[in-house]
Amino acid sequence: MITPLKALRKNRFKTALIFISMSVSIAAIFLISAISGGVVSMYSSMLKTDGDVIVTQKGIADTFFSDINRSLVSSIAPMEGVKEVSALILGAAPVEPLPIVGIYGVSENRFKSYTLKEGSYPSAGEVMLGSKIYETLKRPETILLSKQTFKVSGVFKSRIGFEDGGVVMNLSDAGELFHKSASIFLVSLSDLSRSDALVAEINALGNDLEAKTTDSFIDSYNQFKIIQTSSDVIGAMAFLMGILGIVSMMSMVVNDRKAEFGIMRSVGLSSGVIIGRLLSETLLIAIAAYAVALGASLGILELIEHADKFQGYINGEITAALMFNVFAVSVTMALVGTFLPALYASRIDPMSLIQRGGA
Amino acid sequence: MRIEAHALEHFYGHEKVLNGVDLVIEPGSFTAIIGESGSGKTTLLSILSTLLQPSRGSVRYDGKTFGELGNIDRFRRHNIGFVFQFHYLISYLTLRENVALAALDQTLVDPLLEALGIARLEGRYSDEVSGGERQRAAIARALINRPSVVFADEPTGNLDTKNALGVYELFKRFSIEGTGFVVASHDKKIADYADIIIEMEDGVVKQIHQR
Ligand SMILES: Nc1ncnc2c1ncn2[C@@H]1O[C@H](COP(=O)(O)OP(=O)(O)OP(=O)(O)O)[C@@H](O)[C@H]1O
Ligand SMILES: [Mg+2]
Numbered sequence: 001m002i003t004p005l006k007a008l009r010k011n012r013f014k015t016a017l018i019f020i021s022m023s024v025s026i027a028a029i030f031l032i033s034a035i036s037g038g039v040v041s042m043y044s045s046m047l048k049t050d051g052d053v054i055v056t057q058k059g060i061a062d063t064f065f066s067d068i069n070r071s072l073v074s075s076i077a078p079m080e081g082v083k084e085v086s087a088l089i090l091g092a093a094p095v096e097p098l099p100i101v102g103i104y105g106v107s108e109n110r111f112k113s114y115t116l117k118e119g120s121y122p123s124a125g126e127v128m129l130g131s132k133i134y135e136t137l138k139r140p141e142t143i144l145l146s147k148q149t150f151k152v153s154g155v156f157k158s159r160i161g162f163e164d165g166g167v168v169m170n171l172s173d174a175g176e177l178f179h180k181s182a183s184i185f186l187v188s189l190s191d192l193s194r195s196d197a198l199v200a201e202i203n204a205l206g207n208d209l210e211a212k213t214t215d216s217f218i219d220s221y222n223q224f225k226i227i228q229t230s231s232d233v234i235g236a237m238a239f240l241m242g243i244l245g246i247v248s249m250m251s252m253v254v255n256d257r258k259a260e261f262g263i264m265r266s267v268g269l270s271s272g273v274i275i276g277r278l279l280s281e282t283l284l285i286a287i288a289a290y291a292v293a294l295g296a297s298l299g300i301l302e303l304i305e306h307a308d309k310f311q312g313y314i315n316g317e318i319t320a321a322l323m324f325n326v327f328a329v330s331v332t333m334a335l336v337g338t339f340l341p342a343l344y345a346s347r348i349d350p351m352s353l354i355q356r357g358g359a
Numbered sequence: 360m361r362i363e364a365h366a367l368e369h370f371y372g373h374e375k376v377l378n379g380v381d382l383v384i385e386p387g388s389f390t391a392i393i394g395e396s397g398s399g400k401t402t403l404l405s406i407l408s409t410l411l412q413p414s415r416g417s418v419r420y421d422g423k424t425f426g427e428l429g430n431i432d433r434f435r436r437h438n439i440g441f442v443f444q445f446h447y448l449i450s451y452l453t454l455r456e457n458v459a460l461a462a463l464d465q466t467l468v469d470p471l472l473e474a475l476g477i478a479r480l481e482g483r484y485s486d487e488v489s490g491g492e493r494q495r496a497a498i499a500r501a502l503i504n505r506p507s508v509v510f511a512d513e514p515t516g517n518l519d520t521k522n523a524l525g526v527y528e529l530f531k532r533f534s535i536e537g538t539g540f541v542v543a544s545h546d547k548k549i550a551d552y553a554d555i556i557i558e559m560e561d562g563v564v565k566q567i568h569q570r
């Protein structure tokens with residue numbers, strides 16, 4: 001058996017402890033990075049599905065507060081380069097027993113962007129449910145929204161967690177429910193090169209409107225900025241905590257083995273050789289812990305994505321770039337965490353190491 | 360190798376534990392260092408064997424100062440063996456692997472294990488053999504590179520009389536073949552084997568007996 005494995009096996013309990021701590025740290029980095037990244041990408045993909053230009057009320061902080069006149073659709077539709085304009089009302093309301101559910105009022109031409117699994121698109125007084133919420137509510141025939149009963153006309157499947165956990169209804173029904181004409185217009189273009197010109201034309205309509213390309217909307221939208229910033233902060237903190245965990249584990253290991261280090265030097269092995277042995281051991285642990293953490297994280301994300309409790313609101317993807325970054329960080333930290341204390345130990349007299357260590 | 364210590368002083372923190380030690384260890388000699396507990400034997404042995412840097416003073420090895428020895432690990436590996444009071448074998452290596460750890464010539468490992476009577480235990484770990492067997496493995500590790508001098512700090516401290524005498528006999532055998540020994544001990548019996556007896560008291564050399 002190769003020596004590093006032998007050393008690890010002989011200290012089974014400690015090895016297990018280090019291995020578990022490292023796996024947990026790495027998995028925390030994975031999960032937080034993946035989930036926070038997932039939230040933003042889900043929002044954006046919902047808006048991007050069929051809107052090249054987004055129209056909202058001027059100066060609003062959140063689309064939930066936006067109120068624009070839906071009749072303006074007919075002014076935008078004939079503009080050059082426009083393929084289709086749909087109007088949406090974005091709202092949220094409790095649906096027993098769920099405390100808050102996303103409600104989407106959409107103009108009829110937008111129904112086709114939902115893939116029906118069962119039943120039909122909703123007409124007046126009806127709603128269609130995302131497949132996730134449909135299962136969560138145990139396949140209801142009607143639902144109660146603001147004391148009004150709506151018949152469930154159909155079930156749709158959406159890749160986007162927010163939508164799959166939401167309720168879709170007619171624009172006019174939603175208008176009555178939320179007391180507004182429309183929240184936003186999604187404009188899809190037949191000619192993408194016209195997007196800037198079109199933004200200017202729509203803005204020229206006045207009437208409190210503000211048009212933006214979807215990309216610039218997502219970039220400038222406050223809510224996204226908040227989510228993105230806080231996820232960046234949380235992600236960075238998880239990263240830091242993970243790193244600190246790994247480094248402190250590693251320095252504990254080396255600290256623990258000071259005496260061994262001193263003994264090896266007392267028989268004349270060079271510091272280089274000893275550091276090399278320690279490094280190969282930590283590298284083994286780091287790589288194994290990484291593999292386990294990656295597997296566990298993928299499993300947990302899969303579970304979360306399919307858990308009723310989260311209604312699909314949480315999903316995350318571990319991208320190749322994230323995998324690579326976390327791998328590089330884990331290995332680097334394990335190496336640095338071993339190398340620095342080992343280097344320090346190599347500068348101390350062997351006898352002091354042996355006396356302080358107690359092999 | 361001739362070892363010459365001059366005006367050695369050593370502090371642990373503010374506590375002065377060696378207070379001006381001058382002595383010479385002649386090549387191939389068998390030197391015993393005796394003295395009460397706390398008199399500074401371990402500290403002196405550690406400094407003479409390059410395992411510890413003295414706070415003040417110098418040690419010369421065949422005339423060279425510590426700084427002139429070149430790579431100190433390499434110097435130690437070729438010239439010096441150390442037997443600790445507690446065996447300090449590496450727990451995850453077998454007795455044989457411990458002895459072979461720093462061996463310059465791997466073919467010498469088996470004959471040495473044979474000579475020390477632990478060849479049949481070579482595959483065992485240190486916690487699977489007796490105290491005397493452990494100490495013999497530690498001695499084999501110190502002897503494997505045919506050092507010019509072996510330092511031993513209370514090598515029999517944890518052994519019964521029979522095993523202790525066995526260790527001394529072993530040292531004598533290698534001493535006759537030319538290996539120098541510097542042995543620190545409480546045990547007065549060591550005096551019977553030594554050419555020179557250095558008596559320590561409170562961090563200074565109190566007396567040197569030559570036989
Ligand atoms: N690492 C250390 N840190 C602080 N003080 C120490 C250290 N090692 C030894 N001492 C102190 O230095 C003095 C000399 O210790 P040393 O171990 O050299 O004595 P010794 O003669 O070997 O004793 P013993 O016979 O008990 O082994 C003692 O007073 C001891 O308490
Ligand atoms: Mg001592």
